[in-house]
Amino acid sequence: MKRYVVTGGAGFIGSALCHLLLSESDAEVVAVDRMTYAANQVTLDELSSQAGFRHIDADVRDVARMTEIVQSVKPDVVFHLAAETHVDRSIDGPAEFVTTNVVGTYAMLEAARTYWSDLPDEAKQHFRFVHISTDEVFGSLGAEGHFSETTPYDPSSPYSASKAGSDHLARAWQRTYGLPVVVSNCSNNYGPRQFPEKLIPLMVLNALEGKALPVYGTGTNVRDWLHVEDHARALKMMAEHGVPGEVYCVGGGSERTNLQIVHEVCRILDARRPENAPYADLIEFVTDRPGHDFRYAIDASKIDTKLGWTPRQDFEAGLEETIDWYLTHEAWWRPLRDKHYSGERLGVKA
Incomplete structure (x- = not known):
């Protein structure tokens, strides 16, 4: 039996990863998630209906609790995804990002190190701590070029700065203590079950x-779009074949401007829900986000070749499938819109 701990397992990328891991008949997946605004009980219920899944409601910033959980689960792999991720929210309230993303990563690294240090030699060699990060830590690209594993860090927002700090901790724990850490830096994800503060679900709803x-x-502004299920596959491959101490950049190879994305969403909705078309009439240009990076693009050749x-x-097909998912899953997103976020502008306090 393979045992996994997935922090942030009830979130967007975390839940996609849990579904993939549970497709293995002998997998045991423990999701550690304190169910903040971005987690969804419906997502958790879907996962809980599958054999081998268990949820623990706990805060990744609590070193003692994380140590207790890791010791009790005895995982082969820890996937660390729990994080505050929305740039606009980091502008309005950076403290939560620093504590969750930096302190939380420290707590998970220490919990994993305590457990890993006492493992027999063979189990030590096979254990992996996969730290999931973002391409935003690299800052902004011009019209040309791509981020790679050797790109210098140059974060622009409180969010990306906090993720940069977490990356540095993860790499330091590998170099100093020998903890078998693998780091992932991914491009913008899209797909089902994404909280509707992010561009594609926000435009749809x-x-x-x-x-x-x-x-x-x-x-x-240009982003490189990666389907969440492709990302989950990459993370699983890193856990199985990634080399400790290595970094892997993961991108979808699908660069689009934000305006192109919005027009494409409108075009698909015009076909799906024509009674209120054309939806492009709703487009409104607003004051830009402070420190808004111009372009992200990933060179994913390393994870391809290695x-x-x-x-x-x-x-294009993935975007259509994503929009169709939101159209047929109002029971998933309606409570979020009613209770947590109705589509208002965030990130205005700067």
Whole structure:
């Protein structure tokens, strides 16, 4: 039996990873998630219905509790995804990002190190701590070039700065203590079960409710889009074949401007829900986000050549499937819109 601890397992990327891991008949997956605003009980219920899954409601910043959990589960792999992730929220309230992303990563590294240090030699060699990060730690690209594993760090927001700090801790624990850490830096994810503060679900749900579709600045900022299920496959491959101390950049190879994404969402909704078309009439250009990076793009050649991973999902087809998922899963997103976030502008306190 393979045992996994997945922090942030009830979140967007974490839940996709849990579903993938549970597809193994002999997997035991323990999700550690304190169910903040971005977690969804429906997602947790879906996972809990599968054999081998267990949820522990706990705070990753609590070193003693994380140590207790890791010691009791005895995992082969710890996937550390728990994090505050929304740039706009980090502008309004950076403290939560520093404590969750930096202190939380420290707590998980220490919990894993305490457990790993007492393992027999063979189990030590096979254990992995996979730390999941973002390409935003590298800052902003111009019109050309790509981020790679050797790109210098140059974070622009409280969010990306806190993730940069967590990356440095993860790499230091590998170099100083020998903990078998593998680090992932991924591009923008999209797909089912993403909290609707992020661009694609926000545009879909605002459009369905006839609300403005806010586009920052001129909408020319570029992102590289990666389907969440492709990302989950990459993380699993890193756990199985990744070399301790190595970093792997994961990208979808699908660069689009924000405005292109919004127009594509509108085009698909025009076909799916024509009664309120054209949805592009709802597009509204708003004041740009402070410190808004111009372009992200990933060179994923290392994970391709070393681990054999390439993205499988075509972006256009993946976007259509994602929008269809939101159209048919109102029971998933409606409580979030009603209780936690109704689509209002965030990140304005700067």
